Amino acid sequence: MKMLGRRLLSWLAVSLWFAVLGATLVAAVGLANAADPRGRDFGYQAPDVAEWFGSLRQPDAPAVSCCGEPDAYEADRVDGCRPSDGADCALVAIITDTRPDEPRRRPHVDVGTRVPIPERKIRRRPSANPTDHSIVFAKFHEFGHMVYCWEPATGI
Numbered sequence: 001m002k003m004l005g006r007r008l009l010s011w012l013a014v015s016l017w018f019a020v021l022g023a024t025l026v027a028a029v030g031l032a033n034a035a036d037p038r039g040r041d042f043g044y045q046a047p048d049v050a051e052w053f054g055s056l057r058q059p060d061a062p063a064v065s066c067c068g069e070p071d072a073y074e075a076d077r078v079d080g081c082r083p084s085d086g087a088d089c090a091l092v093a094i095i096t097d098t099r100p101d102e103p104r105r106r107p108h109v110d111v112g113t114r115v116p117i118p119e120r121k122i123r124r125r126p127s128a129n130p131t132d133h134s135i136v137f138a139k140f141h142e143f144g145h146m147v148y149c150w151e152p153a154t155g156i
Contacts, residue, residue, distance in 0.1 A: 049130055056127070056137070058149050060120040066137040066149040070106040073097045074133040075115065076153065085116035092116050093136040093150055107140050117150045129153055 056066040075093035085092060095113040115136050129135075129151060137148040 052127065052130055056123070056149065056151060058121070059123050064148075066123075066151070067139075069104050071137045071139060071148060072104075072135050073106075073109055073115075073138065074099070074131070075136040075150070076134050078134070079114065081116060085114070086118075088118040088120075089116040090119035090122060091150075093134065095136070096133075109140050115145060115147065117147055121147045121149050123149055123151050 050069070053068045053072065054065065058064045058066055073095050074097035076096040077094035079092040079094055081089035081092055093115045095109050095111055095115065097109070098111060101108045115138060117136065132153055134153045135151045137151070139146045139148070
């Protein structure tokens with residue numbers, strides 16, 4: 001009986017040690033994330049930008065998100081379409097985003113890059129845009145790009 005009591009006490013001590021270690025690790029990870037200056041810095045002053053990004057839907061597929069910060073590029077200049085921009089081009093968004101790419105975990109796209117926007121990707125009833133910038137949501141890769149949506153700074 002004495003041996004069972006010692007084993008139980010030993011087991012409780014080890015269990016308590018693991019519980020304290022686990023709680024310490026969880027707290028440390030939480031503090032590290034809270035202290036990360038990139039955690040929620042989207043380069044804007046509005047605290048609800050992440051929520052706004054998450055609420056945007058593709059106009060031609062309302063159940064699908066426009067995606068998020070890694071796909072968002074400021075495009076405050078607009079140009080007309082050229083024949084080389086494609087038959088479905090409605091306007092050309094011109095990248096004006098000078099914010100660093102690394103914190104946003106996105107590929108670099110040069111300022112001045114022309115991005116043809118198809119009519120079906122223009123959000124005609126935009127929500128209140130807390131960034132004060134027109135935003136093109138697109139995936140850029142070595143073969144070109146795929147536009148998810150274009151959100152104007154103000155309504156169209």
